[in-house]
Each structure stands twice: as C-alpha cells, then as structure tokens.
Amino acid sequence: MNVWQAILEAFESLSANKLRAGLTILGIVIGVGAVIAMVSVGRGAQATITESINGIGTNLIFVFRGGSEDVRNPKPITLQDAEAIADPFQAPSVNAVAPVIQDSAKITFGRESTNTSVYGVTPEYSSVRNYRVSEGEFITQENMLGQASVTLLGSDVADKLFGRQDGLVGETVRIEGQPFRVIGVLEAKGGSGFSNADNQVLIPFSTAQARLIHHNIADQVDLLLVEAVSPKAVPDASDEVAQILRTRHRTAIGADDFTLLTQQDFLSTASTITNVLTIFLGGVAAISLLVGGIGIMNIMLVSVTERTREIGLRKALGAHKSDIMIQFLTESAVLSLIGGLIGIILGYSIGLGVSQIAKANNAAITPSIGVDIILIATLFSTAVGLFFGLYPANRAANLEPVEALRYE
Amino acid sequence: MSFLGEQTPPRNPQSDGWVIQAENLVKIYQMGQVQVRALNGLSLSIHCGEVVAIMGPSGSGKSTLMNIIGCLDRPTSGEYMLDGEPVSKLNDDQLATIRNRKVGFVFQSFNLLSRATALANVELPIRYSGMRRGGREKARQALEAVGLADRMHHHPNELSGGQQQRVAIARALVNNPAIILADEPTGNLDTKSGLEIMELLLNLNREHGTTLIIVTHAADIAGHTQRIIQIRDGVVEQPE
Numbered sequence: 001m002n003v004w005q006a007i008l009e010a011f012e013s014l015s016a017n018k019l020r021a022g023l024t025i026l027g028i029v030i031g032v033g034a035v036i037a038m039v040s041v042g043r044g045a046q047a048t049i050t051e052s053i054n055g056i057g058t059n060l061i062f063v064f065r066g067g068s069e070d071v072r073n074p075k076p077i078t079l080q081d082a083e084a085i086a087d088p089f090q091a092p093s094v095n096a097v098a099p100v101i102q103d104s105a106k107i108t109f110g111r112e113s114t115n116t117s118v119y120g121v122t123p124e125y126s127s128v129r130n131y132r133v134s135e136g137e138f139i140t141q142e143n144m145l146g147q148a149s150v151t152l153l154g155s156d157v158a159d160k161l162f163g164r165q166d167g168l169v170g171e172t173v174r175i176e177g178q179p180f181r182v183i184g185v186l187e188a189k190g191g192s193g194f195s196n197a198d199n200q201v202l203i204p205f206s207t208a209q210a211r212l213i214h215h216n217i218a219d220q221v222d223l224l225l226v227e228a229v230s231p232k233a234v235p236d237a238s239d240e241v242a243q244i245l246r247t248r249h250r251t252a253i254g255a256d257d258f259t260l261l262t263q264q265d266f267l268s269t270a271s272t273i274t275n276v277l278t279i280f281l282g283g284v285a286a287i288s289l290l291v292g293g294i295g296i297m298n299i300m301l302v303s304v305t306e307r308t309r310e311i312g313l314r315k316a317l318g319a320h321k322s323d324i325m326i327q328f329l330t331e332s333a334v335l336s337l338i339g340g341l342i343g344i345i346l347g348y349s350i351g352l353g354v355s356q357i358a359k360a361n362n363a364a365i366t367p368s369i370g371v372d373i374i375l376i377a378t379l380f381s382t383a384v385g386l387f388f389g390l391y392p393a394n395r396a397a398n399l400e401p402v403e404a405l406r407y408e
Numbered sequence: 409m410s411f412l413g414e415q416t417p418p419r420n421p422q423s424d425g426w427v428i429q430a431e432n433l434v435k436i437y438q439m440g441q442v443q444v445r446a447l448n449g450l451s452l453s454i455h456c457g458e459v460v461a462i463m464g465p466s467g468s469g470k471s472t473l474m475n476i477i478g479c480l481d482r483p484t485s486g487e488y489m490l491d492g493e494p495v496s497k498l499n500d501d502q503l504a505t506i507r508n509r510k511v512g513f514v515f516q517s518f519n520l521l522s523r524a525t526a527l528a529n530v531e532l533p534i535r536y537s538g539m540r541r542g543g544r545e546k547a548r549q550a551l552e553a554v555g556l557a558d559r560m561h562h563h564p565n566e567l568s569g570g571q572q573q574r575v576a577i578a579r580a581l582v583n584n585p586a587i588i589l590a591d592e593p594t595g596n597l598d599t600k601s602g603l604e605i606m607e608l609l610l611n612l613n614r615e616h617g618t619t620l621i622i623v624t625h626a627a628d629i630a631g632h633t634q635r636i637i638q639i640r641d642g643v644v645e646q647p648e
Contacts (some may be wrong), residue, residue, distance in 0.1 A: 005535070012523050313519045316480060317579070318508020318536040320501045401480045405519075
C-alpha cells in the first residue's frame with residue numbers, strides 16, 4: 001500500500017467526521033500557534049536587545065568598582081585612575097576615557113517635577129556614548145572649569161517638564177532645589193528597559209562633584225567609560241586598563257577589585273537571559289501542544305473503537321498488523337500536520353499582533369520566524385501526532401479479527 | 409464471465425484434490441474459570457470444487473469451525489491443511505497472507521466500507537496482497553463477473569442489499585481464492601435477492617470450479633448444496 005494512497009484514505013475517513021477532526025486539529029493549532037508565537041516574540045525581543053546593546057558602541061569598555069564577592073573593601077575608582085588610563089603611553093589602545101558620577105534627583109520646573117537620573121559627565125562623554133543634541137550644545141571644557149550650573153535634558157525629561165523638546169535653551173530648572181540653566185536637549189534614542197537614555201539629565205562632572213553628588217572619597221567616580229581605538233582593540237584595551245588599575249590599586253593577583261564589562265559581555269548576558277525567557281515561554285506553550293496531542297490520542301481511540309468492524313474486515317481480507325498500524329498513524333499524523341501548518345500561520349499572526357502592541361508601547365519587537373522554527377514546529381507537531389497516535393494504532397493493529405468482526 | 413476462466417485451478421498439486429483437510433481439531437476457550445471445548449476433535453475434508461453447507465444449532469461450534477477454516481483463528485490442537493498448506497501453526501501476519509490469497513469471505517451483513525465506492529471495496533484485498541499494478545483492472549473484471557459493471561462508482565448506501573452482497577462476492581473473488589467461505593450469505597436479504605445470490609454463487613462454482621462453503625441455518629439454502637455437514641457438540645455428526 002503506497003504512502004499516497006494511505007494519505008488519501010486518511011483524508012477520506014477524517015472527512016467522514018469533519019467537526020470532530022476539526023476540533024482535534026484546533027487543539028494542535030493552538031499548541032503549535034502558541035509555541036511559534038512565543039518563540040518568535042522571544043527571538044524578536046532578543047534581536048531588539050542585541051541591537052540596542054550594539055547601539056552602545058562596539059568599542060566601549062565599562063569599568064565598575066568591585067570585583068568578585070571574595071574581594072573585600074574594594075578601592076573606589078577615582079579621577080586619577082581615569083587620568084592614568086587616558087595616558088597614551090600607559091594605554092596605547094585606549095582612545096578616550098569618560099568618568100561618570102551618577103545619582104537620582106528630583107528635577108522641577110515651575111509646578112512640574114520628575115525624578116530622574118543625574119549624570120555628571122565630561123565633554124568626552126558625548127563622543128564616547130555617541131550622544132547628540134537636538135538643540136543647544138553639549139557640555140564644554142569651559143563648563144567643566146567654571147563648575148557651571150548648566151544641564152542637558154533627556155527628551156523624556158523635557159517632555160515631562162515642558163511638554164515640548166525645543167525652545168528650551170536658556171530656561172532654568174531646579175535639580176534638588178539648585179537652579180541649572182538648560183544648555184541643550186539630547187536627541188531621543190528610543191528604547192526602554194534597564195537604562196532609558198531619554199530619561200536622564202547630564203551636568204558637568206565638576207559641578208556634580210562639587211554641588212550635587214557627594215561621595216566620601218574625593219574624586220571618586222561611579223563609572224568609567226573607556227573607548228578603545230577600534231572594535232578590534234577592545235581586548236588589548238581591556239588588558240591595559242586592568243593592568244593599570246591593578247597597579248594603582250595594589251591588588252593581589254587574581255583579586256581584582258574592579259570589573260570590566262565590554263559590549264560582548266553585555267551581549268552574552270542579555271542573550272543568556274532572553275534565551276532562558278524564550279525557552280521558558282516556549283515550554284509553557286509546549287504544554288498546550290501536549291494537550292493537543294492528548295486530544296488526538298483521545299479521538300483516535302474513539303475512532304478505533306468505532307471502526308472495530310472495519311478493522312476486523314480489513315484483517316479478514318488480508319491486512320497485516322503493519323497495514324492497520326500505518327492506516328491509523330497516517331490519520332493522526334495528517335490531523336497534527338494540518339494543525340501544525342495552520343498553527344504556524346496563527347502563531348506568526350499572534351507574533352505580529354504582539355509586535356503591534358509593543359510598538360504602541362514604544363518597544364520595537366519584530367517577531368522573527370525562521371525556516372528552522374517552521375521546520376521544527378512542523379516536525380514536532382507531526383511527531384506529536386505519531387506519538388499520540390501510536391497507542392491507538394497499536395490497539396487497532398492488535399485486535400483479533402474474530403472478535404473485531406463480531407463487534408457490534 | 410471470462411474473468412476467472414484462465415486463472416482457476418491448477419490449485420496446489422500437493423493438495424491431492426482436497427482443498428480442506430482437518431484432522432482432530434480441538435478448540436478450547438477460556439471463559440473466566442471455565443474451559444469451553446468449542447471443537448472436540450473434529451475431522452473434516454472437502455474436495456476441490458465441492459459445494460458444501462455447514463449446519464448446526466447455535467453453540468455447536470459451527471462459528472468456531474468457520475473461523476478456523478477461514479484462517480481467522482487457530483485451533484488449540486489438531487492439523488489443518490488449506491489447499492495443501494499446513495496453517496494451524498502460522499503467526500498472525502502469515503495467517504493474514506493466507507487469508508488474502510486463499511480465502512474469499514462473504515458475510516451476512518456484507519461488511520462493505522461505506523466511505524468507499526464499490527470498485528474501491530473490491531480493490532481492497534488486492535491492495536493488501538502487495539500487488540502494485542493492475543488492481544483496478546482486476547477489481548473491474550470481478551464486478552463485471554457479478555453483473556455490476558454499471559454500479560462500479562456507487563457507494564454501498566446507493567446499492568440494494570442484493571447488489572451490496574454482489575459487491576462483497578466480487579471482493580471475495582478478486583484474488584482468485586481456493587475457497588469462498590460464505591457465512592449466512594442470504595441472511596439479510598429478501599427471498600428473491602437471496603435466491604439470486606445463491607444462483608450467482610452456484611454459477612461461479614459450476615463455471616469455474618470454485619470451492620464453496622456456506623455456513624447457514626436455512627435448510628432451503630443448504631438444499632442447494634451437494635453435501636451438508638452437520639456439526640453438533642464440536643464434532644461432525646455422522647449420518648446414520
């Protein structure tokens with residue numbers, strides 16, 4: 001009995017009970033659809049996160065205080081460390097260093113106020129982080145020297161305080177009660193999540209140090225942004241930075257009291273997280289596929305019972321066990337395959353829907369659905385059909401022809 | 409009816425003219441704690457080309473005998489040769505192959521697949537025989553042989569009872585079996601179509617020498633046959 005004939009016959013006998021076949025297929029449609037939707041949205045989120053991490057700049061190294069948990073009393077990173085790293089003789093692979101101190105603060109204009117992050121930064125910050133202003137200008141060396149009370153507003157902050165993003169240069173806002181003159185507005189970067197680049201204000205490093213953000217240790221910085229001369233030089237630059245800091249902090253070997261993070265580290269961390277998330281969501285969705293599979297098994301068992309006489313007849317006419325087995329397995333595989341194909345379409349539509357909702361909430365997630373996912377879903381749903389069809393088919397194949405023929 | 413003309417016997421030369429030789433058949437069913445001896449050392453021989461009726465009251469072991477003759481079941485002990493082949497020790501799939509090649513079944517309730525056309529129903533045994541080509545043509549010839557050339561593409565529910573039984577007979581014929589085993593073939597039919605069916609079966613025997621075994625309650629049906637085998641209490645009742 002050839003395959004094509006078996007499939008044709010499966011369609012014939014399934015169409016004898018269309019509603020039942022339809023409902024069974026629906027179970028698989030929902031299962032496969034959920035898996036596809038979850039995985040494609042997960043992958044889309046991963047792509048978005050990867051993209052925004054790439055937006056940080058491919059040749060950046062973040063330097064934080066504190067190493068592994070075993071290292072006690074880590075020395076703070078200071079402006080002097082930054083200067084040492086900026087020295088081209090000690091660190092030839094480093095292009096620029098931008099020290100940052102950071103705190104959260106209340107910022108007010110008239111009656112409007114908002115809580116946001118305040119960053120004390122140097123003029124290098126603009127090039128290192130690739131920030132541009134939509135109006136006004138970035139913090140200058142003069143601002144630094146004069147400890148000027150000037151500030152750059154992130155676009156969200158500008159929206160909250162003024163309801164607009166232009167014509168703000170020259171306005172005065174209060175940060176923690178102190179007046180600051182607005183010298184510019186940062187270009188909107190979009191994105192959301194961990195560090196929203198649009199919900200922050202920047203002030204000169206020296207001003208922050210002197211008037212707003214007080215650390216116990218003089219010249220302490222919260223973060224150093226080190227820019228390597230090229231993306232390829234990032235490992236060399238990391239080595240140089242680490243060497244300088246080890247020397248300056250006099251740390252024991254293998255007990256660094258600082259942490260270097262490169263974009264690669266962020267990427268791998270983020271992809272670990274999103275992978276776990278995708279697997280988790282896919283796993284939850286797979287449960288509904290399992291339920292769909294049980295639906296197939298259920299209906300096939302009913303079908304085998306209903307068609308006991310038919311099975312008996314086929315056996316009387318010379319059908320081998322394998323013939324009966326193949327007949328019922330084909331039916332359940334056809335059920336699940338149809339369900340799988342419709343489920344792929346449904347899942348992709350759900351993915352698109354989710355991305356529309358995400359877009360409405362300012363998070364761009366483009367669901368990604370690859371050939372691999374389609375293949376896996378198709379194979380998997382067919383496998384579900386075969387697996388859950390196995391028991392009923394086996395039961396049919398092992399019916400005694402005498403008993404089966406006598407069955408009413 | 410040219411269809412069977414070229415293909416009918418030679419049957420298996422080993423069979424020595426006997427299509428069925430059963431020696432000392434015993435069939436024991438285990439019903440819970442109780443053992444039921446449905447066949448109790450039954451012996452039976454049927455010639456090639458014979459028309460035989462098997463009769464007996466219910467509980468006589470008639471159905472059990474029919475199942476064993478039709479290779480649907482195995483005897484607990486005893487020897488059974490069908491067309492010269494010992495079949496009492498074969499496994500399920502081997503029995504299926506024997507049924508497919510050597511036995512044509514005609515059932516009381518026709519047992520046609522309602523979803524399939526008459527032609528597809530008749531084709532079914534050929535498909536299970538593993539033959540790749542020509543099945544459709546053979547099925548067509550078999551339907552012509554039973555006089556249903558114009559009903560080939562009808563579904564069973566579009567056919568009368570007599571016509572359905574003709575389709576079933578065509579299906580039984582299509583693999584050119586050694587025996588046709590008919591279980592109450594006229595039981596679900598009115599007298600007229602019942603007679604027609606008997607006529608058809610007897611014609612097949614007369615013209616092509618097909619061995620015909622009819623299991624029946626009805627004495628008038630049995631009256632059409634050459635020999636009546638009475639079964640009682642699991643053995644053949646000897647005529648006194």
